Amino acid sequence: xEFKQSPAGFRNVSGPIIQTLQAHLxxxxxxxxxxxxxxxxxxxxxxxxxxxxxxxxxxxVVDEQVWAALVGTPAPDLPSRALQLTGVWEGTGxxxxxxxxxxxxxxxxxxxxxxxxxxxxxxLNEVRAxxxxxxxxxxxxxEGEMVSVLERPRPLQMLWxxxxxxxxxxxxxxxxxxxxKALGDTPEVQNIENTxxxxxxxxxxxxxxxFGLQSEAALALCFDIAVQNRVTDDMIAxxxxxxxxxxxxxxxxxxxxxxxxxxHANPTYYNDVLKRKLTFATSQGxxxxxLFDIGCWGIG
Numbered sequence: 001x002e003f004k005q006s007p008a009g010f011r012n013v014s015g016p017i018i019q020t021l022q023a024h025l026x027x028x029x030x031x032x033x034x035x036x037x038x039x040x041x042x043x044x045x046x047x048x049x050x051x052x053x054x055x056x057x058x059x060x061v062v063d064e065q066v067w068a069a070l071v072g073t074p075a076p077d078l079p080s081r082a083l084q085l086t087g088v089w090e091g092t093g094x095x096x097x098x099x100x101x102x103x104x105x106x107x108x109x110x111x112x113x114x115x116x117x118x119x120x121x122x123x124l125n126e127v128r129a130x131x132x133x134x135x136x137x138x139x140x141x142x143e144g145e146m147v148s149v150l151e152r153p154r155p156l157q158m159l160w161x162x163x164x165x166x167x168x169x170x171x172x173x174x175x176x177x178x179x180x181k182a183l184g185d186t187p188e189v190q191n192i193e194n195t196x197x198x199x200x201x202x203x204x205x206x207x208x209x210x211f212g213l214q215s216e217a218a219l220a221l222c223f224d225i226a227v228q229n230r231v232t233d234d235m236i237a238x239x240x241x242x243x244x245x246x247x248x249x250x251x252x253x254x255x256x257x258x259x260x261x262x263x264h265a266n267p268t269y270y271n272d273v274l275k276r277k278l279t280f281a282t283s284q285g286x287x288x289x290x291l292f293d294i295g296c297w298g299i300g
Contacts (some may be wrong), residue, residue, distance in 0.1 A: 001075050001298045003062040005044060010284070010291040012039040013298070015084035016190070017076050021062060024071045025050060079201045081298040082220035083194070086111060086227055089276060089287050094193055095184025099165025099172045102266075106161045106172060108180050110193045111200060111227045115161045121150055123192055124183075131188050138182035142175060200226040210236055211243060211253050216300045218254055221280035229261050229273065254281035 003021070006012045019037035025046040026032050030053075033042030048058035050070065064075040076084075090112040092098060097108040105115030113120040124146070128135045136143050149160050164173040171177065183189050204222030208214070213222065225231065242256045258277030265273040272288070279285030284293045 001064055001067075001081065001300065002295065003039070003298045004296050005039070005060060006293050006296040010293050010296070013084075013296055014038045015087060017080065017084050017298070018043070020071065021067075022046075028070070076298070078216055078219060078299075079198065079223070081216075082201070082223045083110065083197050085220065085292075085294060085297050085299065086224045089224070090227065091288070093184065094190045095181035097172050097177055097180040099167070099169040100162045101165075101169030105158050106165075109184060109196075110190075111197045113193070113196065115157065118154065119196065121157065123189075123196060125150060126192055127183065127189055130192075131186075134183070134186050134188055138186070139179045142179050146179075197227075207231060207236075211239060211257065213250060213253060213257075215250055217280045217283065217294060218250055220294070220299050221254055221257065221277060224276065224280065225257075225261055228276070229265060231261075232264070235260055235264050251281050257281075 003013050003018065014037050016037060018039050019035050022032040022035045022037070022043055025043070026035065028050060030046035030050045031042065032046035033040070044060045047062070048060050051058045051060075051066070054069065056066075062070075067073075067075040087093065087110040090110065092108060092110070092112055094110050095108075097106055098112075099106060103116065106120060107114050108120055109123070113123060115121065124135075128147075128150075139146050149157055152160070164176050165171070166173060172180075184193070201223050203226040204219065204224075207225065208219055208222040213219065239257055239260050242260070243253055255278065258274060258281055261277055262270050262274035275285055276287045279287055279292055279294060283295055284291065286292075
């Protein structure tokens, strides 16, 4: 595991892991600036100053040893690192919401929990049951309507989701967008989202095992597929047939997986899906117009 500066032109690592790093640098007296989760010059300067003070080489690289010494806990596990990357690609963060642009009603949260499959409603019901004060404070005057919607049958819930969608489904009504953001900004709700994201990791593991994929990049790929795509038995059979019984390298297997998954995706999103999946196979790639080097994001 290494978190470090990305090559010129590539997007720097960002997310809750980097926010934790910044918080500990600030706590130790090294000015990492705003604890915004964005790796930048202030974070690099603070990290190298801390390394100098430790008598270490000022590499501005965070590996397992640096993390343990600075943060005092074991380094983030692979599911957490993969979630940080996939969460950026999903584009909504913990609190952002999209409307019915893809027929899913509402898409919200760190891995794009959707209204159509009911997972988003399940999270909202958990928040309401476990943290009623947060639920009420975040929704404000909209709380009563949300409670009513959650009690409706799914088809009527979908009608409501379509009604609050705006801008061709790319957004939702501003008042509702603010309410969802307020929910996602709370640590308690973020923890619930992380717990729900774990089942996508669990779903990806058997998929990886089907093709003998074991590397960090390959496991992160299968997690990303579980988040973004639907996998069928026909897809698995097609991948297995194309891999065959020979000694194909893992990156080559990953490229086959990427192409088959993209071939079975919505044609509208074919190029986006293919580029995203190939980024794991080749370690670098373009996703949503940004260049990524996943090694700098802690995925080896």
